[in-house]
Structure formats: structure tokens, C-alpha cells
Amino acid sequence: xxxxxxxxxxxxxxxxxxxxxxxxxxxxxxxxxxxxxxxxxxxxxxxxxxxxxxxxxxxxxxxxxxxxxxxxxxxxxxxxxxxxxxxxxxxxxxxxxxxxxxxxxxxxxxxxxxxxxxxxxxxxxxxxxxxxxxxxxxxxxxxxxxxxxxxxxxxxxxxxxxxxxxxxxxxxxxxxxxxxxxxxxxxxxxxxxxxxxxxxxxxxxxxxxxxxxxxxxxxxxxxxxxxxxxxxxxxxxxxxxxxxxxxxxxxxxxxxxxxxxxxxxxxxxxxxxxxxxxxxxxxxxxxxxxxxxxxxxxxxxxxxxxxxxxxxxxxxxxxxxxxxxxxxxxxxxxxxxxxxxxxxxxxxxxxxxxxxxxxxxxxxxxxxxxxxxxxxxxxxxxxxxxxxxxxxxxxxxxxxxxxxxxxxxxxxxxxxxxxxxxxxxxxxxxxxxxxxxxxxxxxxxxxxxxxxxxxxxxxxxxxxxxxxxxxxxxxxxxxxxxxxxxxxxxxxxxxxxxxxxxxxxxxxxxxxxxxxxxxxxxxxxxxxxxxxxxxxxxxxxxxxxxxxxxxxxxxxxxxxxxxxxxxxxxxxxxxxxxxx
Amino acid sequence: xxxxxxxxxxxxxxxxxxxxxxxxxxxxxxxxxxxxxxxxxxxxxxxxxxxxxxxxxxxxxxxxxxxxxxxxxxxxxxxxxxxxxxxxxxxxxxxxxxxxxxxxxxxxxxxxxxxxxxxxxxxxxxxxxxxxxxxxxxxxxxxxxxxxxxxxxxxxxxxxxx
Ligand code: SF4
Numbered sequence: 001x002x003x004x005x006x007x008x009x010x011x012x013x014x015x016x017x018x019x020x021x022x023x024x025x026x027x028x029x030x031x032x033x034x035x036x037x038x039x040x041x042x043x044x045x046x047x048x049x050x051x052x053x054x055x056x057x058x059x060x061x062x063x064x065x066x067x068x069x070x071x072x073x074x075x076x077x078x079x080x081x082x083x084x085x086x087x088x089x090x091x092x093x094x095x096x097x098x099x100x101x102x103x104x105x106x107x108x109x110x111x112x113x114x115x116x117x118x119x120x121x122x123x124x125x126x127x128x129x130x131x132x133x134x135x136x137x138x139x140x141x142x143x144x145x146x147x148x149x150x151x152x153x154x155x156x157x158x159x160x161x162x163x164x165x166x167x168x169x170x171x172x173x174x175x176x177x178x179x180x181x182x183x184x185x186x187x188x189x190x191x192x193x194x195x196x197x198x199x200x201x202x203x204x205x206x207x208x209x210x211x212x213x214x215x216x217x218x219x220x221x222x223x224x225x226x227x228x229x230x231x232x233x234x235x236x237x238x239x240x241x242x243x244x245x246x247x248x249x250x251x252x253x254x255x256x257x258x259x260x261x262x263x264x265x266x267x268x269x270x271x272x273x274x275x276x277x278x279x280x281x282x283x284x285x286x287x288x289x290x291x292x293x294x295x296x297x298x299x300x301x302x303x304x305x306x307x308x309x310x311x312x313x314x315x316x317x318x319x320x321x322x323x324x325x326x327x328x329x330x331x332x333x334x335x336x337x338x339x340x341x342x343x344x345x346x347x348x349x350x351x352x353x354x355x356x357x358x359x360x361x362x363x364x365x366x367x368x369x370x371x372x373x374x375x376x377x378x379x380x381x382x383x384x385x386x387x388x389x390x391x392x393x394x395x396x397x398x399x400x401x402x403x404x405x406x407x408x409x410x411x412x413x414x415x416x417x418x419x420x421x422x423x424x425x426x427x428x429x430x431x432x433x434x435x436x437x438x439x440x441x442x443x444x445x446x447x448x449x450x451x452x453x454x455x456x457x458x459x460x461x462x463x464x465x466x467x468x469x470x471x472x473x474x475x476x477x478x479x480x481x482x483x484x485x486x487x488x489x490x491x492x493x494x495x496x497x498x499x500x501x502x503x504x505x506x507x508x509x510x511x512x513x514x515x516x517x518x519x520x521x522x523x524x525x526x527x528x529x530x531x532x533x534x535x536x537x538x539x540x541x542x543x544x545x546x547x548x549x550x551x552x553x554x555x556x557x558x559x560x561x562x563x564x565x566x567x568x569x570x571x572x573x574x575x576x577x578x579x580x
Numbered sequence: 581x582x583x584x585x586x587x588x589x590x591x592x593x594x595x596x597x598x599x600x601x602x603x604x605x606x607x608x609x610x611x612x613x614x615x616x617x618x619x620x621x622x623x624x625x626x627x628x629x630x631x632x633x634x635x636x637x638x639x640x641x642x643x644x645x646x647x648x649x650x651x652x653x654x655x656x657x658x659x660x661x662x663x664x665x666x667x668x669x670x671x672x673x674x675x676x677x678x679x680x681x682x683x684x685x686x687x688x689x690x691x692x693x694x695x696x697x698x699x700x701x702x703x704x705x706x707x708x709x710x711x712x713x714x715x716x717x718x719x720x721x722x723x724x725x726x727x728x729x730x731x732x733x734x735x736x737x738x739x740x741x742x
Contacts, residue, residue, distance in 0.1 A: 157698035161663025286737035
């Protein structure tokens with residue numbers, strides 16, 4: 001884990017002091033709300049339906065027990081006792097008073113945390129593969145690069161007022177993209193060439209929101225040492241030429257789309273030619289300095305535990321077996337296992353943790369996983385370094401905390417935005433629908449039979465719940481003042497990146513859970529074998545059978561659905577989208 | 581009018597001419613880019629200092645050829661959320677080697693000054709009604725910076741052994 005030196009520390013303290021001054025000037029009326037807004041946003045403070053929301057950065061999702069305890073303390077002291085894990089591997093508190101924010105920032109700075117650039121039109125928290133550093137299929141730990149990007153982008157004077165927000169994700173696992181790099185403003189994939197050299201595949205202009213687009217590769221193999229100059233070239237082109245007249249057209253994806261990837265690349269290369277090989281690129285010493293913080297701590301020398309893990313999953317204790325099967329992953333170090341804690345208990349809003357759970361998890365992480373935890377973009381937590389032999393004990397301790405739900409990667413492991421319960425932009429509730437789906441598919445055996453399938457839900461077309469890249473996507477829309485839900489199928493975030501397709505007319509609130517159920521039933525009857533996952537079956541047979549299942553009464557009606565247009569005509573006024 | 585220049589509050593010596601006002605025989609003046617281009621000969625002979633005012637969508641390349649003539653470049657920030665001027669500043673300094681006064685005007689607020697200064701701006705016309713004294717404090721908001729910029733060509737790790 002990266003540790004601040006005194007310079008890093010001083011900067012976050014100075015930032016907290018700066019914001020304290022800004023809040024004081026706002027409260028004294030010296031600056032208008034319009035002028036204050038970008039300042040508070042760049043410190044993660046959003047105006048919500050009922051209160052302010054504070055989003056705290058968890059760089060590339062990595063937490064320590066000490067930091068988690070501090071978050072528990074903040075939840076208890078300044079909020080209503082819980083926090084919400086976001087799809088950008090951050091944590092949000094929904095019931096914050098503006099006057100408390102400077103104190104909270106001081107409390108965060110004390111444990112090397114901050115809320116810098118967690119919103120606003122600037123470079124946001126860089127995200128990474130949640131299994132970074134421990135995944136077996138990884139060729140290089142992406143976190144040192146994320147930290148390098150964090151430092152480069154923090155208070156970058158040229159890019160603090162971009163046309164729109166800007167998100168970067170990095171993965172070091174070429175075969176399985178768990179960071180959705182093709183749906184970021186910039187996605188970076190660490191690759192190795194035939195000569196054994198490392199480079200980045202640079203993907204630009206992906207994104208969700210109202211114009212979902214898969215990113216385009218503009219550099220197939222960027223030498224790693226040139227990363228910063230290349231990023232700076234991309235950002236510079238975007239800052240000068242990204243649209244500023246319409247915020248719905250201001251993301252870099254619109255610029256890349258309008259110019260075409262080849263022309264965009266040409267502009268970037270032209271700029272890059274003038275700044276590459278200059279002092280801005282990282283030195284080998286600096287990279288080594290950062291890398292030292294990510295050298296894995298003491299692993300014991302243990303024999304392989306793969307067979308043990310397999311036997312656990314088939315053992316007598318069914319609940320434990322299911323949990324091992326669904327919530328663990330092979331670790332790159334023999335004898336260790338990666339554990340996912342699904343923060344998706346039935347009846348709970350996805351990603352919500354109480355302060356008691358946070359404290360308990362901090363405690364567990366110290367006893368089982370060297371005090372380390374990771375927030376995933378699926379709004380779960382990962383314990384990266386658990387000894388396989390400790391799994392039964394860990395599971396037993398998670399049970400009473402309500403954190404042993406065995407549904408990681410399954411239908412009820414839902415990603416969901418705050419929706420109408422918190423968000424001023426929402427057209428529809430999302431959390432209660434997620435809860436209803438969880439309740440409907442509560443049976444673990446049934447869930448396992450259904451197998452791996454992702455369900456993602458957003459309360460409006462801003463898509464904070466990433467519904468376009470769910471195998472099943474649900475989008476809340478407004479139809480004459482009523483909450484309706486559009487169902488889309490086929491989205492995928494990874495190496496097989498795809499944007500889901502709308503199935504047909506939107507469903508009323510009381511119909512949507514049944515519709516999801518019918519889609520699942522149809523999958524169960526048409527799959528070739530239990531080993532054929534939902535997404536594969538869908539790709540094989542196409543949308544039609546699912547459409548028939550979802551709209552049983554409309555079998556004869558061959559008219560095309562009108563709801564796609566209905567959805568894009570939905571209007572949204574204010575810019576403070578929240579879920580990411 | 582009072583402005584901030586080199587971190588001090590001073591009186592602006594320039595007269596900012598619109599395109600219809602005749603150029604006076606002496607004194608410091610600024611003009612728009614189009615006027616600079618159309619009346620270059622005349623301005624080159626001007627006895628006072630000469631500056632240009634750029635809109636936020638006018639690029640450094642548009643003015644690069646005129647740099648030898650210029651003592652002042654003013655870049656407009658029509659809204660403080662319009663960040664193009666930051667890149668303009670850096671390019672004028674880093675790429676075109678402009679050494680004269682670089683001034684931000686328009687919707688310029690205290691909390692941008694630190695970033696603007698890093699991008700090469702040396703003077704600032706604050707938005708109406710803003711305290712210049714209070715704005716001066718903003719230059720010291722942060723004691724260090726990670727990145728290279730116009731004010732410091734080396735990133736932190738090339739300046740300090742960490
Ligand atoms: S803006 Fe984001 S969080 Fe709010 S309802 Fe829309 S998708 Fe959900």
C-alpha cells in the first residue's frame with residue numbers, strides 16, 4: 001500500500017485547509033453557490049435530495065484496516081451510521097452537513113485519505129482491477145501506475161477545468177478485464193510483447209451515460225516509460241477541443257466519435273511528438289520508489305491449496321461450500337485465496353455498509369488478510385490475502401455480520417445507483433427494485449443453477465449503475481410521471497465488451513421483477529448445458545427468444561418497440577450525477 | 581483599475597481598445613487578435629507597449645507569429661469553468677517561449693489563481709467585486725506540486741529526492 005511521505009501528507013492537509021476557507025467564504029456569502037459548486041465538487045461534495053453527499057477517494061480501491069476504521073468513525077459521527085461503496089471504488093456518505101466537511105477532511109488527512117477530485121470536471125480517481133497484485137492471470141501489478149497517475153493528476157493545473165469529468169482505469173491482466181477499461185475516458189491495458197517488453201494498450205473514448213460507446217484503441221503498445229507524456233497529450237487535445245457548449249456532448253467520447261479515432265489519434269500524436277522524452281515522464285527511480293510500496297507483505301511458504309479450495313466447495317457445510325464456490329478466487333501465491341465479500345445481503349441496498357460492519361471488517365482484515373481490503377467496482381469488498389486454511393473460520397465470523405452472502409458474480413450481486421431515494425436526477429427508484437430482485441432470487445441453489453450473470457441498474461439515463469454493460473440491464477425512466485423500467489440484455493464490461501440492447505417497451509414498476517424472472521426462466525430452458533452462461537446463450541440464440549419470454553402477451557405483435565426513443569427523449573436538468 | 585501583477589496589487593497601465601476606437605499616439609494598449617493582425621504595421625510602430633486579448637477559443641498558434649511585438653497577452657476566461665486558457669497559457673510559455681506578461685481576465689476568481697500561476701499567468705484581472713487582498717493568499721494554497729508546468733519544468737520526483 002502506498003504510504004504518504006511528508007510532501008503527500010502536507011498536500012492533503014493544505015487541501016483540507018483550502019476547503020475550510022472556501023466553505024467559510026461561501027457561508028459568509030463572499031462566493032455565490034454557482035461559484036462554490038465546482039469547488040465543492042472537486043472535493044467530492046454533492047448536493048442531494050435531502051442533504052449533502054461526500055464522496056471519499058479510495059485510490060484504485062485499496063484500503064487498510066486503519067482507514068476503514070476511520071470511515072466507520074465518520075459514518076457514526078457525521079452520517080447516519082452507514083456508507084455506500086460506489087462503482088468507482090470510492091465510498092460515499094449520504095447525510096453530511098456542509099459545515100462538517102472541513103473537519104471530516106482533516107480526519108481523513110490524518111489517515112492519508114482525501115476527497116480530492118472525486119467529482120467535478122477534472123481527472124477523477126483512477127480505478128484498477130480489484131484483484132491487482134494478487135491475481136494469477138496478471139502480468140504486472142497496475143497499482144504503481146495508478147499511483148503515478150494519481151500524483152500526476154492531483155491538482156494538475158492545466159486540467160482542473162476540463163469540458164467534463166475524466167476517468168482512467170488500468171488493468172494488468174490481459175486475458176480478463178475486470179476494470180472495464182473499454183468504458184473509460186482512458187483505459188490502459190498492460191501488455192507484453194514478443195520481446196518481453198511491457199507497454200500499454202491505450203483505449204480512448206469509452207463510456208456509458210446517455211451515449212454509451214466502447215472505447216477505441218489509439219495506441220497498441222505505448223512504451224511504459226512514456227505514459228505520462230502520452231496522457232498529457234490526450235488531455236491537452238481534449239481540453240482544447242472537447243465541446244463546452246453542451247454538457248451532454250462534452251465527454252471525450254463525443255470528441256473521439258466526432259473526429260473519428262484515427263483523426264483523434266493524429267492530433268494526440270502530433271502533440272505527443274512535442275512533449276515526449278521530456279522531463280515530465282517518470283524516471284526509473286521514481287517508479288521503483290512507488291513500486292516498493294506495493295511489494296507484497298510477508299506471505300508464508302505454503303503448499304498449493306487449489307485442491308483444498310475445491311474440496312471446501314463440495315464439503316458437508318452447504319452454506320460454506322456455496323460461499324467458497326462463488327466468493328473465492330485463486331491467488332497467485334500458493335496456499336492463499338482471494339475472498340469477495342458481497343455487500344449485497346438480501347433486503348440491503350447494494351454496497352451499503354454500516355459503521356459496525358466497517359469496524360468488524362477492519363478487525364477481520366487484520367486477523368485474516370494483513371489489514372488489507374479492496375473496494376470493487378461491483379460495490380463489493382475483497383480480502384486479497386486470506387490463507388486458504390482460514391476460510392472456514394473467516395466464513396463463520398462473516399455470517400453473524402450479514403456479510404457472508406454467497407452471491408458474488410451471481411444474479412443478485414446487483415450493481416445499482418442510488419436512484420430516486422437519494423438522487424435529484426432520478427426518474428425512478430433503483431434500490432427497492434434491486435431489493436425485490438434479491439428477495440425473488442433468494443435461494444442459493446437456484447442462484448447457482450442460474451450461474452454467472454450480471455445485473456446492473458440505473459435510475460436514469462446518466463447510467464451511474466452501468467446498466468448498459470450488465471448482461472441484464474435495467475434503466476428507470478419516467479413515463480407521464482410514472483416509474484417505468486426498460487430491460488436490456490447482452491451488455492458486458494470486459495474483453496468481450498458490448499453494450500446491451502433494449503428488449504422492448506418499458507415495464508411498469510410492478511412488472512419489472514417478473515419480467516427479469518421470465519428472462520431467466522427462458523435462459524434456463526434454452527441453454528445447451530448448465531455450463532453455458534447466460535451471456536453465451538444469449539449470444540448464441542439472439543434477443544428474440546428472450547423478447548418472447550419477456551412479453552408473453554405481445555407474441556403476435558411484430559411492431560418494433562418504441563421505447564428506445566421514449567427513453568432518449570427523457571429530459572434531465574441538473575448535472576450532479578451521483579452514482580460513480 | 582487595480583489588478584494583481586507579480587503577486588502585488590498594482591494599477592493597470594494599459595488601455596484596452598475595442599476595434600472601433602482609434603489607436604492613441606502613445607501609451608500602453610491592448611487590442612483584439614483580429615485588430616492585431618489587420619493593423620500590425622501600425623502597432624509595430626506604436627511608442628507605448630502593445631498587448632493582445634485572446635478569446636478562450638483562440639489558440640496559441642493564432643498568435644504565435646506576433647509574439648515579438650507583444651508585451652502583454654490577455655486570455656479571457658468567459659466562465660471560470662472554461663479551462664481552455666490553462667492550456668493556452670502553458671503552450672505560450674512552454675512551446676512558444678513567450679516571456680512577456682500573461683494576464684487572465686474575465687470570470688477570474690481567487691480559487692483559480694494557483695493553477696493559473698502554474699500555467700504561466702503573471703497577472704490577473706479579478707472578476708468584479710472580488711477582494712484582491714484575499715486573492716493574493718491563494719498563491720500559497722499549496723507548498724508543493726506533483727507535476728511539471730510552466731512555472732516549474734520538472735515534476736516533483738526530478739526536483740526532490742523522495
Ligand atoms: S443520476 Fe446517476 S445516481 Fe442519479 S438516478 Fe441517474 S443514474 Fe442513478
